[in-house]
Amino acid sequence: MNRLDGEQTLMRIFVGESDRWQHRPLYEVLVELFRQEGFSGATVLRGIAGFGASSVVHSDQLLSLSHDLPLVVEVVDSDEKINAVLPRLDEMLQGGLVTLEKARVIRYGKQKSKRK
Numbered sequence: 001m002n003r004l005d006g007e008q009t010l011m012r013i014f015v016g017e018s019d020r021w022q023h024r025p026l027y028e029v030l031v032e033l034f035r036q037e038g039f040s041g042a043t044v045l046r047g048i049a050g051f052g053a054s055s056v057v058h059s060d061q062l063l064s065l066s067h068d069l070p071l072v073v074e075v076v077d078s079d080e081k082i083n084a085v086l087p088r089l090d091e092m093l094q095g096g097l098v099t100l101e102k103a104r105v106i107r108y109g110k111q112k113s114k115r116k
Contacts, residue, residue, distance in 0.1 A: 008077060008103055009079050011075050014071075015073070015096040017046070037085055039075050046070075
């Protein structure tokens with residue numbers, strides 16, 4: 001088992017489920033962008049309730065009419081990769097919030113085989 005240990009940057013992008021970029025769900029476009037840019041991974045988390053700057057509560061309760069649940073897209077990678085993608089986020093995000101923080105990363109996984 002290969003173990004990578006070190007300091008990286010954790011970026012969280014808070015958006016709504018109904019947010020779009022060029023008629024596509026924003027969270028899907030973000031995941032695709034991070035994959036294309038060679039990030040080590042991305043995860044989308046759906047919240048069951050939350051509110052943003054508008055103070056309107058969005059919830060997954062049965063009687064709720066909300067189709068705009070909160071989503072968080074998380075990526076962990078180097079400062080360089082995070083900073084390189086920030087201008088693209090400036091274009092795409094019409095609202096929401098981005099947080100950046102240092103994270104100690106311990107990654108476990110099989111070592112990729114080298115092709116000859």
